[in-house]
Amino acid sequence: MRSTGIGRKSFLAGAAAVGVAVAGGALPGGGAMAQASTGGRPTDANRASGRRGGLTYRGVGYEVTDGETPDTGWHAHRMRADMLAIRHALHANSVSVFGDGVDRLEVTATEAAERGLHVWLQPRLADRPQAEILDHLAETGRHAEQLRRQGARVHLSVGCEFVLFVPGIVPGADAVERIKNLTEGNFDPEKMSRRLASFIARAASTGRSVFNGPLTYGAAQDDEVDWSLFDIVSVNYYADHPDRAGHIRELRPYQRWGKPVVVSEFGACTYKGAAQDGGMGWDIVDYTKQPPEIAGHRVRSERAQASYLTGVLDVFESMNLYAALAYQFVTSDAPHRTNPRYDLDMASYSIVKALWVKPEEPTARWHWEPKQSFHALAGAYACAEPTASGGGRGVSGG
Template identity: 60%
Template sequence: MENTNKGISRARFLAGVAAVGAAGVLLPVSGARATDRSRGLRHRGVVYTVGAGETPGTAFSTARMRADLKAIRDGLHADTVEVTGDGVERLKSTATEAAERGLRVWLQPTLGDAPERDILDHIAETGRHAEALRRQGAGVDFSVGCEFWLFVPGIVPGDNVMERIENLLSGNVDWEKMQRRLDRFTARAAAVGRSVFRGRLSYAAAQDDEVDWSLFDIVGIDYYSAHPNPSDHVRELRRYLRWGKPLAITEFGTCAYLGAPEAGGMGWNIIDHDKTPPEIKGDLVRSERTQADYLVGLVDVFESMGLYAAMAFEFVTPDAPHRPDSPRHDLDLASYSITKAIKDRPDDPRSDWHWEPKEAYHALARRYRCPQGQSQ
């Protein structure tokens, strides 16, 4: 999620996931088995975040969204887009546009740091729209949210995401109580999703989360592991198939510098925010090839396992602009985006911007256009 209603960035979210893990034409709906090796990866996609943006220059734009979805379909050759973030109208308009362009929609509302009732209402209203699209014949899967223990107040102590992460890292958590609270809210969210949506229901969990997957039709996992051999990924992912349900990789990705894959979800943590403007820490070497190789390698793994879907994280991160003229201020190094945002006026928060493809974009486009390892 690029932003929640209080401006929590996706980078901070990823930091929490990694840290806690270290500590402990419209398309028809179609069925899928847990694995189907004859078909390879069933749906190939990318995450598209619809948050409000952290600056006036990166605010949500309907015109930009439409152009981005066209690029996702025609340039990236994805057949699926994960529409995520907060703001029901942004979610609805983006999901509708994606469906009208013939893309399959994985719709996932992610309102955070709000009262439980508001989060559940946000899920319900978004789910009703997913159901409306499904009834019109669109291919839609609905996820009730992402890693609730980080975003939903009251599960882990803390008034916001960062405070909850600090409490988890310090051990200031009653783990059994946290799991009971997480289970309770997850069940409530699933019930709300079922009440408004009649298609396949899912949830995006962290790799080590304990989830009652009997509540859902599709197992959803945010996956950020780095292994030297593909067989290690296969072995790790197989445990998510034990429920006999389709497996969707709701996020996978890395940053574009040497060593980023090994940093996993902490790959973003390379910025010194005490500096004005913020600076990249250390002497990192930009490597778009590193990011591209990691993504394509994982797609090969997902293809070999016949998974249901995989969505690369993420299409664009406008609040982490690329500065080719100033490597020390190249915040794109901390981005998991497959494109690089470039501002017309780098020092002006109101500046317009555009994106340009990274090597990962081109590599994924080739891979998505040529599924199951076929030669072009």
């Protein structure tokens, strides 16, 4: 089954136009308030939260949706080369495969598993009927179960930030309209909470019906989630604090559930001050201009991005969290250009920079090069690799 989702450029342009500032902190994928309540099932995932010795899984997010052009969309050949780089150059032992299109998700997850990577498989189908989103989840979950039975280390996430991308929870025909209604208060908070809880429960039930391994949900920071529904607590974390203590204070409550805690996304854009802008760092592009250009006077800084990533990674290690996944590997539709005015990579969280052969269009020969953040993470991951790659502390079923 092939499915389509919202395009990056259309979402970012629309979100910027309405001045997105979702309660609880807006993130690159949006922001949501999640709430659900059912009984969780006991697994080794619950017991794993008591282990010591730093992260079990260290990795990066890899998106599989179509691009804004045919040349920047998902391609199997590029994906295979990227998985090799993630495993052997980045020294990651885990990858979050997310996006829409069950075929792309399946092929990418299978390739990652064959390369020895632990896989987080997360379907993200947006602006489609709820039944179709659940069908998309079920198909993805069946493949995750097939991989698990074949011996792969795989966890399933039922999705992320449903309040924005699932119709019927808040008013709006698409994600941009829902953002506008959220920011302007054009919604009923009680109805939203009930509808969100209902859909999360349906998604969890769908995931359980097809997948027998550890289950989670990608929540936005500060969301209120009843994690008894899931085996693993996951949060997309983009906070900035002047010291380690601030990060620890913010993350400690997630450990109170007695379950493994995953930072399912963490990152910063590629300019000075991006860490302070957190999940809104992408909102520096003026899409009303043609070609789109960087608004204001931003200064590119790969060093600042790398410093933030390694700084928070060290906090995650010290807290013995279960996993941390940098957001994200590559953003093909946000190319690096030498002219700062048009350097869309500054608004990108990716750890590699997309380089187009022609500045105005990608062509099939575009390529990427590592940023300082790639090298910094590779060094940190490589140092931890001997104790993490064996999978001895992994969650059962994964």
